[in-house]
Amino acid sequence: MRMRQVEAFRAVMMSGGVTAASSMLNISQPSVSRLIADLEYAVGFTLFERRGGRVHPTPQAETLFEAVQRSFTGLDLLSQAARRIRAHPVGTVRIACLSAIATSVLPPVLTRFRASHPDVKVTVEALGQRAIEDRVFLGQADLGIGVAAAPRDGIRTDPLIRADYVCALPAGHRLADHDVLQVKDLAGEQFIGPMHEADALWNGIDAALAAHGVVVERLLECQQSLPIYAYVEAGLGLAIVEPFTARLFRRLGVVVRPINPAIGFDFTLIEPDIGPTPPPVAWLHAAVRDEAQTCLGGS
Numbered sequence: 635m636r637m638r639q640v641e642a643f644r645a646v647m648m649s650g651g652v653t654a655a656s657s658m659l660n661i662s663q664p665s666v667s668r669l670i671a672d673l674e675y676a677v678g679f680t681l682f683e684r685r686g687g688r689v690h691p692t693p694q695a696e697t698l699f700e701a702v703q704r705s706f707t708g709l710d711l712l713s714q715a716a717r718r719i720r721a722h723p724v725g726t727v728r729i730a731c732l733s734a735i736a737t738s739v740l741p742p743v744l745t746r747f748r749a750s751h752p753d754v755k756v757t758v759e760a761l762g763q764r765a766i767e768d769r770v771f772l773g774q775a776d777l778g779i780g781v782a783a784a785p786r787d788g789i790r791t792d793p794l795i796r797a798d799y800v801c802a803l804p805a806g807h808r809l810a811d812h813d814v815l816q817v818k819d820l821a822g823e824q825f826i827g828p829m830h831e832a833d834a835l836w837n838g839i840d841a842a843l844a845a846h847g848v849v850v851e852r853l854l855e856c857q858q859s860l861p862i863y864a865y866v867e868a869g870l871g872l873a874i875v876e877p878f879t880a881r882l883f884r885r886l887g888v889v890v891r892p893i894n895p896a897i898g899f900d901f902t903l904i905e906p907d908i909g910p911t912p913p914p915v916a917w918l919h920a921a922v923r924d925e926a927q928t929c930l931g932g933s
Contacts, residue, residue: 635676644702646666646682647695652670730765732779733859735922740922743922744756767783770904771786773906776906777903778903791902792905794902794926796900797926798877802872802875803872803889804866804868804870815891816893826865826866826871827854838897838899859875863883863888864883866883867887874897903923
């Protein structure tokens with residue numbers, strides 16, 4: 635068994651096909667097929683079956699892939715370390731975060747950051763939770779801001795804040811005169827989102843509705859909170875959403891009320907688990923935490 639054969643096998647398993655694997659490895663498709671055939675001869679069992687013009691891994695291949703992934707973890711972390719070393723101190727900080735954080739928490743933070751670090755360039759990507767973790771793991775982001783999730787090799791986390799979600803209502807809605815909304819008050823309402831296949835970030839909302847036997851009419855679903863707020867403002871229904879951007883949409887007439895019982899989520903700071911935190915990123919840790927508390931205090 636040779637390393638190049640294992641690399642070809644891993645590429646096919648990760649990409650789902652020989653063509654994509656050849657692009658990943660920058661070699662020809664016949665070369666990938668030959669490497670796979672040689673590996674099958676070396677291990678003594680079939681790794682892929684061809685059906686409908688596509689390759690499908692056998693159960694033995696799935697088991698082997700688990701072992702291969704474990705063996706490659708160390709190499710992935712070395713690559714991650716090299717990327718982070720290259721990035722600092724060249725003067726760039728890369729942030730991957732949820733769109734709500736990018737829109738509400740980061741603007742005042744980055745204003746202060748520019749004043750204290752005038753020569754450091756900042757890039758921001760607004761992404762979903764899984765993509766944030768992937769960017770950090772792959773060394774493509776120096777700081778991620780998302781929700782608390784299961785531990786993952788190559789990533790370290792630092793608790794940020796616990797946020798209680800709120801109910802956003804169109805101006806003039808019948809429930810707008812309530813100071814606090816009970817979950818059961820939402821029964822029968824036109825409800826916007828979340829998509830059932832969205833990130834686990836949203837699961838607590840569906841669970842809260844189900845726990846109180848509340849049935850809502852879902853004629854519009856969306857995965858991101860910013861468009862959900864905009865749809866509420868347009869009068870398309872009400873929604874349970876993150877509280878960070880509430881103050882922005884209050885200016886447009888959206889009514890925001892707390893929910894009882896509370897539906898809370900733990901937000902976290904994420905960074906590569908390689909070496910000490912670079913000073914500019916450490917500065918951002920503290921500033922993001924302070925601004926998140928300010929944002930929720932004034933929501």
